[in-house]
Amino acid sequence: MPETPIEAIERKLLERIDILASISSDFDGITRIFLSKEMDTAAKLIKLWMNNAGLVANVDPLQNVIGSWPSENAKAPAIHLGSHYDTVINAGRFDGILGLLLSIAAIEVLQTEGYTPKHYINVLGFCDEEGVRYHTTFLGSSFLCGTFDLEALDKVDEQGISMREALKARGYDAEKIEATKPIILPGDLFIEAHIEQGPALEALDLPLAVVSGIAAQTRLEVKVTGKAGHAGTTPPKLRQDALTAAAEMILEVEKTLKSEESLRATVGHIKISPNASNAIPGQAVFSIDLRYPNYDGLQTTKASLMKALKAIANQREVGIVIDCVQETGSSECDPFIQETMCHSLSKFQEGAPTLLSGAGHDTLKIAQTCHTGMMFIRCRDGLSHHPDEYTSPQDIRAALKAWVEIIRSLDQELDS
């Protein structure tokens, strides 16, 4: 039996995920960092695929890829679809890229069906969501919202290369950054499809969910100061070991993690000094990543955890300084978009669960500018930011059907 046009679009979507997974600075893994050669290649492919889908595509001065549906009678507000095409180091193949390629494929389905949109429709591929290179997340989406902080251009990466220089090295003109007008405007709609990066959909045995909002998040830096000393001689009572103190604190963070189901608490980074096998560690610095559905609950958890860590430091007679290095409030998705998404999903699966996102997304940033919504797609074992990240072809096909329906419904029901 010959392939139908929709089957061909589904096949191309799956093929494109594999193609982009090959565009990596690591031979074995998947790594695409902001303003790398691999991002050039990926941007060109995404532009090509947008063209194939019938979009007018171009790459903006920060390397976002923008595809617009050419339509004479379309009107504001615009509906934007998209996600990011950069990755963490040694990433999976679905985080970000699936939402972008799904949006391109959905447009191709709608064009194939002869659909004429009532509103402007843009597909957006964000150039930096992960913030690996300059430790600043959501660069791409903030630029498209007109909320990009120009001071970020002077940030330097670990090789000492400023963003300005990195842009120039890739052939971009940093001067254009300031002059560029935003594409995402107040009153617009932005919707993002993304893998869940959590296990709820697997537990519910459903491929798709509507996101109700994004959890509040805080990042602490804990500096524990003990006293370095000789490992071979210093007896227990004379030790002020910063690492054993940190170890007890790390287990306290784990206790916090296990204290409530909707809480996430992680120590992901640690650095000790002198960090020599024959020296008692004199200092340990580690991060704590805390997430909770609402801001007030996060503050309560943070306060009680900090108290517990200080008690450990006190009991062990080591110094402790805790800095809050980043904090974002929770963000709610637009009720109209949520409702439309729920209705659309219900046509393809039994029920449309709503989930809170523990991870940050471009949607979080864009919600400061316009109405936003998100759809989650089931992934295996809730695993993400890892080469074993996996979403099945069946679930991707289900996501495509739902995403087409959501775009069409939003376009039809907006202003009505």
Place this chain on the structure above:
Amino acid sequence: MPETPIEAIERKLLERIDILASISSDFDGITRIFLSKEMDTAAKLIKLWMNNAGLVANVDPLQNVIGSWPSENAKAPAIHLGSHYDTVINAGRFDGILGLLLSIAAIEVLQTEGYTPKHYINVLGFCDEEGVRYHTTFLGSSFLCGTFDLEALDKVDEQGISMREALKARGYDAEKIEATKPIILPGDLFIEAHIEQGPALEALDLPLAVVSGIAAQTRLEVKVTGKAGHAGTTPPKLRQDALTAAAEMILEVEKTLKSEESLRATVGHIKISPNASNAIPGQAVFSIDLRYPNYDGLQTTKASLMKALKAIANQREVGIVIDCVQETGSSECDPFIQETMCHSLSKFQEGAPTLLSGAGHDTLKIAQTCHTGMMFIRCRDGLSHHPDEYTSPQDIRAALKAWVEIIRSLDQELDS
């Protein structure tokens, strides 16, 4: 009252400790690493001071400094005195250097007194005991014993510079390494004075002790393998966090440390990956430094600790691999030297305690070649490998008196 000749030697000894503490690659701290510019300067000063003390001094092909007492009627076996003049990173001012400068001062006292030695006497300044640059300890003393491993010449430091290249860069000829004959021969005596790096002498309220031997030591590398994942989403039951597992193991090592007074157990080095604040650590690698007075006791401790760590890994469902990367048996000091030292010390303080050394020393390496002995000098709080390392001028003067007496007694009583 004018300064006596002995008082002048004591004063110069204290001044020289301060001078060498200024010869550092760090502006604030004390750091002298094998084959650095600072080691050149230090070698020149040590050679100068040896000359001032009446020794014929030269620098050997590996940058050991050797001072020989010119004496027509002296005979074998030789008596060697010395210690190392390299340091750890951000070190104290006494570790190694005190023993070397004390030996130079003791010779100056003996020469001032008109003493004529019966045996060859050499003062040896070892160029690398700490092993910071090439992660191989006792380079200097093994070279003087003729047990230097020539393959070490091809080791590279963290900048990728081989020892052969580093020698060349400092003006040394690596070809001479092979052709050089050992100075320390079987049947010779080697004695080393060193700060205790522990708290026993403080507790005994005595400045000096005789070392009975050096503890057995093992260094383990523990690799814990969990699963990296997204910090914001992965729920507790899906986590295989390598760092929380490592934290529990580090506290187990601390429990071992506290289980017996003569045991030392330290985690001094840790490295995790991905080591990003928003990622659950997938891997943690850490060191364990274990020391115990005797080899068998060390093995028992090691076995039960390894069993406990594996149980933790098992319970947390993470992988664990434990490698033994270094192991040295305990070493006993020569009974005749110990007895002579005890007798000498008793002349200057109430009793001559014998202590076991938890730290490794050149003496440990040299004991494989000839008869060895060590004297410990009290230091504050048992603290070493730290800028706050401290030994009082009074204790240094006491050490000088005893060291002169020990050298004279050994020279007189040997062969009698």
